[in-house]
Amino acid sequence: MSSESITQQVPSMSRRSRWARVKKSMGEFSLSLYGWGGYFFLYLPIVILVIFSFNDSRSTAQWSGFTFDWYGEMIHDSQIILSLWNSLFVAVISTIISVVIGTLAAMAMERHVFRGKLLMDAVLYLPIIIPDIAMAIMLLIFFDISGIGFEPWKVSLFGIRLAVPYSVIISHVAFNISFVAIVVRARLAQMDRTLEEAAQDLYADTWQTFWKVTLPMMMPGIMGGALLAFTLSLDDFVITFFTSGAGFNTLPVRVFSMIKKGVTPKINAVSSLMLVFSLALIGISLLLRKGGDEEPTIGIGL
Amino acid sequence: MSDGLAVELRQVVKRFGEVTAVESVSLQIQHGEFFSLLGPSGCGKTTTLRLIAGFEMPTSGDIIINGEMQGHLPPYQRPVNTVFQHYALFPHMTVAQNVAFGLEMKKVSKDEITRRVGEALELVHLGKMGSRRPKQLSGGQQQRVALARALVNRPKVLLLDEPLGALDLKLRKAMQGELKALQEQVGITFIYVTHDQEEALTMSDRIAVMSAGHVFQVGFPEDIYENPNTRFVADFIGETNFLHGTVHRRGPLAEIAIAENVILPARWASDELPAGSSATLSIRPEKILIASGDEKPPSDGEFVSVPGQVAEVVYLGTDTRYVVRIVDGVQTVVRVQNLEMGNKRFKVGDAVMLHWRVEHGRILKE
Known part of the structure; x- marks a missing residue:
């Protein structure tokens, strides 16, 4: 100026x-x-x-008035509700597992030198780079040949009976580990190693140092990684579609099969709901990032 | 307690791969002593401290703390605590939680923790800051928290790794006095790492001067300053003149020839050298008297007198710094305290006489 x-x-x-x-x-x-x-x-x-999604007509192209009817119809569609629960179940379980494995992998990569580390590094991040479809086909072939995974994990949640194939959970864990590991590792790289030395100097043994200092310091990274994994799992279509076998639907897979029968604003309603949910998760991760502590953390940074 | 030493290092060696960080260091540190490890960066002083703390394990040699061999004991089993250079306060805990950390790990009772944390924070004048986060404190305050966090455990020995390095000059000066007073108050042995010679001289009971992994000299501050035993120590601590020459005559009071007809008597700083071998005479600028040709040196004691010509005059406020040429290519710096108002006694080009006491000149090996 x-x-x-x-x-x-x-x-x-x-x-x-x-x-x-x-x-x-x-x-x-x-x-x-x-x-x-x-x-x-x-x-x-x-x-x-x-x-x-608020259109008072079956058309998704011509506006003819405001209504909440499609949301009502969505809630009363037991297939949609079931697939929503399936999605949530898969997302929660795969997130928990991938957070544990991904965090450990990040620590190994960041803190230790070992034989074949470079190779491990490349392999760890492979799922981020390769196309979903390639990963989906690889996983499908793996489950097919090994013969494991397609049998369902039967659980009952709030009176709804779920039968989730292990193959879907294993697949989601497989791609989520990479994302968790990347985010946690970034956090770990920023962390001051002398904090752990200080803890040891103050009589904390290796375990106590991990629980009292390392883990709390990693927490923003772990939470960021977890939210990312959760969102990715919730949104995944390709890999789930290929590895779920017959008769199992997550929400995106359910939407896809609904589209085949014709597009109604009900699909818009479901999609809008997913959108709101994803935005909420991103919002939470941003809040965590802000409220964490001193350094900025890579939350959902991809 | 059997040998009465707080810390003893016996021929400690530390190698990192090809690099030797600490080369056969032996030290004996008394109980209640304020002991400094002084040296330029990369001299091995921090590694030595880390070896005592247990963050590094010696390649060979023994470390004995309070009469007990440390061997390969991990840091959390050693009776020492450390104040880190950048404090290393836990950012996810409050000040009080930071200070309480060591006591909690030692399973001290809740009541006692509360009491001792309060006392420790009072000791460093942070009584009201307990509920704050480290981030909310200034650098000086963080430094005090780091001190309290270490002292609250009542260690046998407190290790300090350039604890004032990150503070600005004024605060550093203030903290130097405070640290020293605190050490006298609590009576704990302090091992203090610094590259700042002035800091070491002001605070320490004794100093070990290190370079390239070796300990060059251990002694009282005045000893290190007045009687450096090597060129490195003379050069690193304070300012000094080095006059190069050859040994002219041996004996308890040797003579060193720095030019054809300039032969100066001085003491040996180390073992005597044979006549004819090259040596360096070291003389501190403030020990030299600068006078006009007809002025006599004081009558008490034996003086060395050399004629010269003023080549440079710099007024520094408290003193005036003269550069005096003795012969071609041999110059010496003289510092004269400005006792009078503003008048510079000598100008560039003036012929002058330099006098110093024989015992102030020291002959060092090349």
């Missing part, structure tokens, strides 16, 4: 600098237009999706 006002006061430079200024502001304008255009392109469909 100040440089502009100065150039205005210097007449000999005015012509050249005015053109430079116009060029600069044009550049800034088109850059922001481009930026907003990008956001518009990405988020407009989502906004439309949410709007049409």
